[in-house]
Amino acid sequence: xxxxxxxxxxxxxxxxxxxxxxxxxxxxxxxxxxxxxxxxxxxxxxxxxxxxxxxxxxxxxxxxxxxxxxxxxxxxxxxxxxxxxxxxxxxxxxxxxxxxxxxxxxxxxxxxxxxxxxxxxxxxxxxxxxxxxxxxxxxxxxxxxxxxxxxxxxxxxxxxxxxxxxxxxxxxxxxxxxxxxxxxxxxxxxxxxxxxxxxxxxxxxxxxxxxxxxxxxxxxxxxxxxxxxxxxxxxxxxxxxxxxxxxxxxxxxxxxxxxxxxxxxxxxxxxxxxxxxxxxxxxxxxxxxxxxxxxxxxxxxxxxxxxxxxxxxxxxxxxxxxxxxxxxxxxxxxxxxxxxxxxxxxxxxxxxxxxxxxxxxxxxxxxxxxxxxxxxxxxxxxxxxxxxxxxxxxxxxxxxxxxxxxxxxxxxxxxxxxxxxxxxxxxxxxx
Numbered sequence: 001x002x003x004x005x006x007x008x009x010x011x012x013x014x015x016x017x018x019x020x021x022x023x024x025x026x027x028x029x030x031x032x033x034x035x036x037x038x039x040x041x042x043x044x045x046x047x048x049x050x051x052x053x054x055x056x057x058x059x060x061x062x063x064x065x066x067x068x069x070x071x072x073x074x075x076x077x078x079x080x081x082x083x084x085x086x087x088x089x090x091x092x093x094x095x096x097x098x099x100x101x102x103x104x105x106x107x108x109x110x111x112x113x114x115x116x117x118x119x120x121x122x123x124x125x126x127x128x129x130x131x132x133x134x135x136x137x138x139x140x141x142x143x144x145x146x147x148x149x150x151x152x153x154x155x156x157x158x159x160x161x162x163x164x165x166x167x168x169x170x171x172x173x174x175x176x177x178x179x180x181x182x183x184x185x186x187x188x189x190x191x192x193x194x195x196x197x198x199x200x201x202x203x204x205x206x207x208x209x210x211x212x213x214x215x216x217x218x219x220x221x222x223x224x225x226x227x228x229x230x231x232x233x234x235x236x237x238x239x240x241x242x243x244x245x246x247x248x249x250x251x252x253x254x255x256x257x258x259x260x261x262x263x264x265x266x267x268x269x270x271x272x273x274x275x276x277x278x279x280x281x282x283x284x285x286x287x288x289x290x291x292x293x294x295x296x297x298x299x300x301x302x303x304x305x306x307x308x309x310x311x312x313x314x315x316x317x318x319x320x321x322x323x324x325x326x327x328x329x330x331x332x333x334x335x336x337x338x339x340x341x342x343x344x345x346x347x348x349x350x351x352x353x354x355x356x357x358x359x360x361x362x363x364x365x366x367x368x369x370x371x372x373x374x375x376x377x378x379x380x381x382x383x384x385x386x387x388x389x390x391x392x393x394x395x396x397x398x399x400x401x402x403x404x405x406x407x408x409x410x411x412x413x414x415x416x417x418x419x420x421x422x423x424x425x426x427x428x429x430x431x
């Protein structure tokens with residue numbers, strides 16, 4: 001127990017308590033955590049103190065109480081303002097730090113996700129002058145962001161010309177390249193937006209946030225930012241799994257596939273974005289060809305290259321070389337393997353509903369379930385770790401309660417970016 005440096009009967013001050021602790025630790029070891037904390041604060045305070053600083057004394061007293069383990073929980077006594085030193089301030093600009101670089105803040109849904117391969121022009125990366133402002137279907141005119149394709153130095157001039165031509169064609173119609181290739185308005189979906197409002201909002205949000213990346217995923221152009229490309233691709237895949245999980249939790253596996261394959265709908269589901277050739281996610285048993293970048297296609301498979309460029313602006317064909325069905329996507333991506341990390345597979349409740357739908361009975365279509373004796377389907381159906389979740393899901397279904405729990409915030413018009421499609425038009429849901 002810490003001894004007091006004051007005479008008996010006198011309450012020790014916070015400084016006395018701290019000095020007593022320091023004395024005790026000095027006798028034990030100089031390199032103690034308390035010494036390091038005091039040294040840290042002393043150095044930090046020296047950097048913070050300047051002629052414009054306000055309230056450092058109050059902050060000192062608070063730090064003393066914390067270091068002395070004072071349990072009185074007295075709040076900060078006054079406001080503290082620590083501006084930069086006047087000598088280090090520059091008028092009209094913010095100095096960048098070589099290590100601590102803050103990420104660019106995105107205020108709208110259309111700006112939340114930076115795209116790979118296709119990027120918006122900005123003050124940091126001047127490209128071409130943005131086109132003149134054009135009117136959209138919304139009430140006020142908005143300027144159209146300009147998009148260009150980032151290609152590495154030395155890329156074949158044919159690829160550069162073809163991609164620039166696609167950009168010009170889309171701009172000629174008053175649209176950006178991703179918006180023309182992957183529109184939202186006019187599509188037909190496999191669910192009723194009015195009945196599945198939360199799912200529709202989740203779907204719209206996914207589409208607006210990631211369609212800037214859909215085109216690079218579909219075309220797979222050469223890129224000098226390979227590492228960034230992989231990270232952005234992975235984030236799009238995770239979002240796709242979350243979207244699929246939401247529909248499986250709500251509709252069940254067979255119900256979702258029945259609605260998706262049998263109902264009247266278009267391809268408003270990113271089935272593309274296959275694993276590249278030789279990547280860890282590639283599946284030798286897949287019926288679809290391995291994804292090659294445009295440079296390889298141009299040199300070795302000219303017909304496939306020409307077809308990819310020709311389909312780039314056709315919403316119904318741009319992803320024709322990618323996954324052909326949801327079961328293929330789940331199998332090839334091993335999204336139904338419960339032993340994988342949670343961010344690499346479907347949710348527990350979605351996996352539980354899939355197992356409940358296909359265990360002990362054959363699905364309406366044989367192609368919906370793969371080989372039960374090996375691979376992802378065997379791992380999924382033989383796994384016992386989700387039995388508790390299956391019991392919980394069965395209880396909810398029996399009670400007529402929803403399986404899914406929606407945590408998304410309600411749609412706000414302010415979240416719609418300049419290049420985002422409208423979520424509603426004249427009060428009606430789109431698509």
